[in-house]
Amino acid sequence: MLKIRTASSNNADAALAGKECARKIKDALHDSKLVFVYSGVSYDQQALLKAIGEELPGVPLIGNTSFSGIVTQDGFITGEKGYVGIMALSDADLTVGTAAAAKSGSARETGRKLAESALAAAGKKEAPAYMYMVAPPGEEEYYLKGISDVVGRVPLFGGSAADNTLAGEWKLFAGKTITGDGAAVAFFYTKAAFANKYTGGYKETGKYGVITKIAKERTLVEINGKPALEQYREWTGASAKDTEGGNLLVRSITNPLGVKDPLGDLIAVRHPMNGNADGSIAVGNNLAVGTAIALLEGSTDDLIKAVSAALADLKAKMKGPIAGFHLVHCGGRRIGIGERINELTAAIKKEAGTIPFIVEFTFGEYGYEDDGRNTCGGLMLSFTAFGEK
Structure with a gap:
């Protein structure tokens, strides 16, 4: 059975923030198979990831920098000197293969290499049940094409790395790779339920x-x-x-x-x-x-209401108990919401109830609707639910 836990910190010291989060996960979960990490650009990402890795040895980490903050059950977490939110997945029947690489050749060529590396990391030859991708803003579609060249059309979720000023300071990471120009993927092998709601809500x-x-x-x-x-x-x-x-x-x-x-x-x-x-x-x-x-x-009111509606639609797609929500929310929409961020947080917490969740704010969102093709867009919501079974 899949179990999910989240943790967050805005400790000014990146390493201490990483340790705080990882220890909360370690105390609550055993045998984590993957940890999503979303952080502020102010942090030393290498120090952050090293600290998390020391507390959770051998557990793959994947993620990126998030615009302005993150949201978990603890609320909206931000800080001038940095912030981080993590989500850990644990399930004896789950296998995850991750890979990251700086761009080498074209984005499509890099995507192909990433897919091959993720397959190798998972010890698999067949396509995964679903996959996660992060890339910088600019060539997301081509990284996705390269991955699809190798594994075909696989249900996708994820978003583009972001910074706080549109200055190109964003970073993405997996394993020992930290880059602002490349991509990272995670391939999930499981029989547990999965659903994605991909919408703009406009x-x-x-x-x-x-x-x-x-x-x-x-x-x-x-x-x-x-x-x-x-x-x-x-x-x-x-x-x-x-x-x-x-x-x-x-x-x-x-x-x-x-x-x-x-x-x-x-x-x-x-x-x-x-x-x-x-x-x-x-x-x-x-x-x-x-x-x-x-x-x-869409008005600011509409942007906030769309979050509740998307999460309700996502829950309706799931037939059994939900282990957790991974919520990709556009950074541009976050700008539009502005000082009303606490209303957004309250809306998510109300709809999620006791189910753990994490929200990252991105500069591009990826997902699909029903049986449609995987799509990259902006000003979108890519909301994902993981089933317990």
């Missing part, structure tokens, strides 16, 4: 267009044959100043764009990150010419 406005020009996959140049910024301003009523440069990143949290999957089961949110001087928009994930793009909307 409403459609009824305003749609066709992507008529892009550049380098993540720059939206034209919608309906006109400059993308011009079309966005027409749709939203935003001013030129609202959409200039980095102003667009915050302005668009309540009015992002989205692309639908072929069956309409999922709207993958595309977060406008920067309004460029040439009228184009830098977007957080890949786009394709000739596809429809929709204007979405």
Whole structure:
């Protein structure tokens, strides 16, 4: 039977924070098979991971830096000098293989190598029951393609490493690898139940267009044959100043764009990150010419309500007892929620009840809906439940 425990700390000393968390886990669980680690960029990540590893020898660690803080049953944990939250999984019938690597060659090539290394670490040749991935913002789709080249389409959850200032200071890690440019994966072999709820929780406005020009996959140049910024301003009523440069990143949290999957089961949110001087928009994930793009909307109230709704939907997908929740929440949405973070925390705690959980805040989210393909998006929620059996 799967058992899960979480622990957190905002001790200013990274090593002491790691020891505090690991000792809480060690006292509560035996034979942990994996520990997720989410931390602040202010920490010395090597010291943090070394301290956790000394308390939990031989247990694979995987994770990344999280924007602004983390959330567990203890509440929202943050600190100027650092913070950390960990989640440990223990089950005699669970096998986990992890791997991490700095980028070598293309992202797709690196993804292939990671998949092969994770298979070897698990001592398996067959595809896992499900998998976790973390990458830096930028080439998530290609790391995923490389992994899928090796194991095929396997149910996915995870998110992109984040920092606190969009300065590229993020880190991801597994084993002895700590990198800001690469990826890490965990392959899970188990018969226990698993479910993922992947959603933006935004409403459609009824305003749609066709992507008529892009550049380098993540720059939206034209919608309906006109400059993308011009079309966005027409749709939203935003001013030129609202959409200039980095102003667009915050302005668009309540009015992002989205692309639908072929069956309409999922709207993958595309977060406008920067309004460029040439009228184009830098977007957080890949786009394709000739596809429809929709204007979405959601107030701060909606962003908080979406968390409760997603967690309720996730619980409904699980048939038996739930051991724990792994909740990936977009860092951009966290910016939109701002000082109301305690409302978000209360909403999660109310819906989770006594079930342990951890929330990380990311700069990209990965998941799937129903039997759909794995997707990378922004301004999304990727909520995962692990069954006891």
